[in-house]
Amino acid sequence: MTRRIGLVLCAAAALFACACNRTRASATGEHASGAQRSAPQLMTQYGCPTCHVISHVPGAIGKVGPSLDSVSERSYLAGSLPNTPENLEHWIMHPQQYQPGTAMPEMGVSEQDAHRIAVFLNSQP
Secondary structure (H helix, E strand, C coil): CHHHHHHHHHHHHHHHHHHHHHHHHHHHHHHHHHHHHHHHHHHHHCCHHHHCECCCCCCCECCCCCCCCCHHHCCEECCCEECCHHHHHHHHHCHHHHCCCCCCCCCCCCHHHHHHHHHHHHHCC
16 A cells, blocks of 8 residues: 555656646747847847857857856756756856856846846757
């Protein structure tokens, strides 16, 4: 009996996890096309190409910071911050709060712009 309950709980947890991933993926998909159009310009506006290599962003050949290609495949941001969409947005807006002294400056990125940039970066292979 206990084993059956355990199996049912495991199955429920797996279904819940799949549903959460589908919700996040569809939400990202809904916003990805808008982010694909606006994020490269926003990233240029905030100076990201000066320090980072970023595919699909003209002139993004900087070598100060890491390449921003395949961000979604990384386990951590800035070496210690778990890589979640929310953490990426917060890092883009306030890197000094998460890693004081980092070379990445506070650029005054708005919440809306950080969201668009994060969606764009997470959609890049």
